[in-house]
Amino acid sequence: MDLLDLIDAVQSVADGVLFGATYALLGIGFTLIFGVMHKLNLSYAAASIGAAYASLLILAGIEAPAIFVFLMAAVAGGVIGGLVYLIAFKFIPLANPLATLMSTVGLLLLIDEIIVHSTAGVPLNYPALFSDVIIPMGPFNLRGDLIFVFALGCVCMVVLLLLLYRTKLGLATRAVSQQPIASELCGISITHVNVLTFVLTGVVGGIAGAMTGAAIGMLSPLLSLPLTVKGLIVTVIGGLGSIPGAIIAGLVVGGLENFFQFFRGVSERDLYIMLLLFAFLIFRPGGIFPTTAGRD
């Protein structure tokens, strides 16, 4: 391998890490809902793409600036998040672990169908910011749109962590995830926290959906399943329930994805990511940051 190839490989991995911020956000969403409800919300990535679609449909015909479209995706994400809770969790018996798994798979398919029917299955162009900016760094070029996506992801994570660790509602959310009965005894309403978590992760998902659209340049109904799988892989590799784990795993998966794509081609890429998942499941099933139980 000569030097030019090496430079290309590093470039490719760097791009992947930047794009990995969207995986990290999706992973955080899965992990937060799992933390609070101990349930997987399989419709999460589809809802995120749905939110990005919604931002396009709502603003159709208006020459809205890209940043406004992203904002609309976040708002739509929050609304969809609340709806997901209402449809797939509120009236479903939570004691049965399979019930919400089924209801969220159903919702995943429903969202996909709605997207396909409202767009006739044709991919839509998605606006990006700074897509014409290229920052040269020695032999490497950093793409402006990817850097923006990465920066937006980081801002999102910081805001989320501040919310969780510096506010009263964050305290309530963590309390419910660690000890639901004691939270109720402290006067925390579990239902309120659940709704709040779904709306909040919905906003994060909407932003992740918009970031995906911006980085790829378009939205397609074919995005939701691979993103669901990537989001879940990131969640498991990071450690179910761990936010720092989801962040690191998201960036790592993003980087490795491009690494394998560069060396083995796009058709084999996901195979290696799956192998990585299996390696984790066998040798480190708790993920990068296993959730440690307390003494009780």
Place this chain on the structure above:
Amino acid sequence: MLDVSDLVTAYGKIEALKGVSLHVESEKITCLLGPNGAGKTTLMMTIAGILQPRRGSIRLGGTELVGLSPARIVARGVALVPENRLVFPQMSVLENLLAGAYQRSDKAEINVDVERMYTRFPHLRERHQQLAGTLSGGEQQMLAVARALMSRPRVLLMDEPSLGLAPLVVAEIFSIISELNRDGTTIFLVEQNAHMALQVAHQFFLMEQGRITFKGTPGQLAEDEVIQRAYLGTRRTAG
């Protein structure tokens, strides 16, 4: 202060409480004794609003508590220190205390109360940044009590605070219980450790198979032959 009357709570078809009536007097320590499976924890969980009774009423100074959410019940002035403590393991001691004050919004007063808890439980001050899950069992129990007190309850319910603790720690917990009571807190205590309970409580109830089968003062309790055999493990030698 707290009046429970004809309370029935069931899990499916099985009635765990079969018409329980009792009265917790203001500024006293009332103790509920009973074997495992008698329904003591069910009673506590029902008073706290975690479980819904099938019928009956729970009144706190005239206000009906049945049907209110746990959050409302905390706001009305009932706090439960649950069985097995149930501290938030991944949160610091301080955060646990703040969670206990979740219903309150008087920030300055909350900080005063945190300081008060640190003074009463010096261990908690030393470890205020430590994760609650890393505390010893006794310290977790202190934290659970302090957390419940952070809501400024009118009645403090305690479900087996001595469970799984070393005798020295149990003695410490009980001295804290009587101290709290001297400062004017009404306490309703579930306990299996009858010896310790006898030293602090003013009023006793015995619960067996979902029913109250005895009610009396510590003196009457100590007199009762059956209770002596079952709960104090000593039989008075004849003559």
